[in-house]
Amino acid sequence: MAQKILVIDDPQTAADIAENVFARHFPGCDVLVASRGSDAFDRLNAASPDLVILNDMLPDTDGGAVLARLAVDPFAANTPVLLLADAARTNQFNGKYPNIARVLAKPATMDALAEAVAEILGGKAGSRRMLPGRTGGPAFTGHTGVISLRQALHMAQGDRLTGVLRFQLGRNPIELWMNAGRFLFATTRNFQLYCGGSPVILSATNLGLILESQLNQQMTGCPIFLFLSVRNGFPHDDVVQITRDHGQRLFSHLFTAGRISFEFEETENFPEYVANFPAASDDADNWILGALRHVKFEQIAPAKRPDPNGSPAYTRRGYDLIQKLKLNDVEARFASAINGAESLQVLAQKVGVPLGDALLVVHRFQELEIVDFWGSGSLALPSGS
Numbered sequence: 001m002a003q004k005i006l007v008i009d010d011p012q013t014a015a016d017i018a019e020n021v022f023a024r025h026f027p028g029c030d031v032l033v034a035s036r037g038s039d040a041f042d043r044l045n046a047a048s049p050d051l052v053i054l055n056d057m058l059p060d061t062d063g064g065a066v067l068a069r070l071a072v073d074p075f076a077a078n079t080p081v082l083l084l085a086d087a088a089r090t091n092q093f094n095g096k097y098p099n100i101a102r103v104l105a106k107p108a109t110m111d112a113l114a115e116a117v118a119e120i121l122g123g124k125a126g127s128r129r130m131l132p133g134r135t136g137g138p139a140f141t142g143h144t145g146v147i148s149l150r151q152a153l154h155m156a157q158g159d160r161l162t163g164v165l166r167f168q169l170g171r172n173p174i175e176l177w178m179n180a181g182r183f184l185f186a187t188t189r190n191f192q193l194y195c196g197g198s199p200v201i202l203s204a205t206n207l208g209l210i211l212e213s214q215l216n217q218q219m220t221g222c223p224i225f226l227f228l229s230v231r232n233g234f235p236h237d238d239v240v241q242i243t244r245d246h247g248q249r250l251f252s253h254l255f256t257a258g259r260i261s262f263e264f265e266e267t268e269n270f271p272e273y274v275a276n277f278p279a280a281s282d283d284a285d286n287w288i289l290g291a292l293r294h295v296k297f298e299q300i301a302p303a304k305r306p307d308p309n310g311s312p313a314y315t316r317r318g319y320d321l322i323q324k325l326k327l328n329d330v331e332a333r334f335a336s337a338i339n340g341a342e343s344l345q346v347l348a349q350k351v352g353v354p355l356g357d358a359l360l361v362v363h364r365f366q367e368l369e370i371v372d373f374w375g376s377g378s379l380a381l382p383s384g385s
Contacts, residue, residue: 003121004030004258006049008040008058008066009084015302017053020110021117023303030258031301037061039298041069042196044076048170051120053113055106056085056093067097080120084108138263139163145259150368153284156264157181163266167254174250175221177270182279183287186247191217194250195224222273223247244280248287252294255367256301285368286326292364293328297356306344306362308355311374313340318370325368334361338371 005022007014011033018031032049034040037058043049052070056063063083070076080101083093087105094103101120104112139161142152153176156165160181166173170190177184188194191214213227223246229239254260280287297305306312314322322335333351342350348358365371 003028003050004032004048005051005053005117006032006034006040006043007053008034008037009053009055010059011035011298011302013055016110017113018302021113025114026117026121031303032256032258033298033302035059035298037066040066042193043299044070044073044079044170048076049079051101051117052079052081053117054081054083056083056089064093064097067093067099070099071097082113082116082120139266141261141263143259143261144254148367148369149254150284150288152262152264153288157183157284161264161266162268163264165262165264167260167262169254169257169260174254176247176251177274177277179270179279183282183284184274184277184279185223185243186251187217187221187223188250189218189221191224193253194246196249220271220273222271226273226277240278243277245290248291249294251291255292255295256299258301282326283324285321285324288368289325289327289364292367295360295363297360297363300363304363306359306366306373308345308359309343311340311343312338312347312362312365312371313374314338315369315372318365321368321370322365330357331361331364334358335365344373 003026005026007017009017014031014033014035018033022029022031032043034043035058037060040054044052054063054066058066063085067081067083070079070081077099079099081097081099083100083103084106085093085103090103090105093100102116104116139159140152140155144152147155152165156178158181162179162181163177165176165178167176169188170193172188172190172193174186174188176186194217195214209228209231210224213224213231216222216227217224223243225239225243225246282290325331327335330353334347334353334357337347337351339347344358344362345355347353348355353361362371362373366373
C-alpha cells in the first residue's frame with residue numbers, strides 16, 4: 001500500500017510541499033494536511049502516517065508541544081518526524097525528542113526536503129497491517145487505489161451481503177455493519193476518533209458512565225451512545241439516529257485518508273449491540289452523501305481540491321444518479337446550474353451559493369461519480385471530438 005505523509009504546516013506551504021516534493025519525487029505517496037496542531041492529532045488518529053513533516057511554529061501551538069504529545073502516544077511515538085525549524089532554534093531540538101529523524105532550517109528548499117524525505121523513507125516497508133478480527137474468508141477485499149469507496153459499498157449492497165465491511169484506518173479499522181445489503185451503522189474501537197464532535201451531546205451524562213462506555217467501545221467497538229442508552233445514562237430519545245449520524249461522520253474520514261485497504265466479512269453472528277439495530281432506508285449513494293457532508297475543505301488533499309475556475313459537468317450517468325439523491329437546498333441549487341460550460345465560481349455566484357460551499361458540493365458529486373471536473377488548465381477538445 002502507498003505510504004502516507006502528514007504535513008503539519010500552513011495550507012500554502014503544505015500545498016507547495018505536496019506538489020513540488022511528493023507529486024514530483026514520490027508520486028506513490030498519499031499526502032495528508034493539517035494546518036493547526038489540534039487538527040494534526042485528529043489526522044494522526046484517523047490515519048497512521050509513515051512520516052510527519054512538522055513546522056516548529058503553528059497558529060495554535062509550537063512544534064515542541066506536538067512532539068511531546070507524539071512521544072507519549074504509544075501508537076505515534078515511533079513515527080519519524082522531519083522538523084522544519086528556524087535556523088536559530090534547530091539546536092534546541094537535537095536529541096530532545098526521540099522521534100525526530102531530521103531537522104531542516106527554514107526556509108528549506110524543495111530539493112533539501114526531497115533529499116531528507118528519501119533518506120527517512122528509504123528502505124521503509126510500504127505494507128500496512130493485516131485487518132484484525134477476520135475469522136474466515138472474506139466476501140471481497142481490495143483497496144481504494146483500485147476500487148473506490150462508492151464501488152465497495154455498492155458491491156456490498158448489490159450482493160445483499162450481511163456482515164461487516166472493514167476499512168483499515170490508522171490503529172483501528174472502521175467497521176460498517178450491514179444486514180442483507182442495508183446499512184446499519186459505522187463504528188470503531190478508537191473512541192477518540194468516534195467521539196470527536198460529541199462534547200455537547202454528552203454534557204448531561206455522568207462522567208463515570210462516559211469513562212465506562214469509552215473503555216467498552218475500546219474493547220468491543222460498541223458505540224458509546226448505544227452502551228449509555230442501555231445503562232439509562234443517555235438523555236436523548238433518538239439514540240438510533242445519533243448513532244447513525246456519528247457513524248457517517250466517522251466514515252467521512254475515509255474520503256480524506258488516502259489509499260486504504262478493506263474487506264467484507266460475511267457473518268450472521270452479530271454482536272449483541274448490532275443484532276437489534278434497525279437498518280437505514282438509504283441506498284448506498286444517499287448513505288455516502290450523508291457521510292460526505294461531514295468532510296471539511298481543509299481536510300481534502302490539495303491535489304483533490306476543486307479549482308474554482310474549473311468547470312463541472314455531469315458524467316454519462318450523473319444526471320440520472322442525481323435524481324435519486326436526497327439533496328439539501330445548497331446541493332439542489334448548485335446541481336440545477338451545472339452545464340459543463342461555466343466555471344464553478346460563476347455557477348456559485350449565479351445561484352447565490354458561497355464559493356466554499358460550492359467547492360464542497362463538487363467534491364461530494366465527484367466522489368459519487370456524478371460530475372467530472374475540468375480544471376482551468378485542462379485543454380479543450382475540438383468540437384465533435
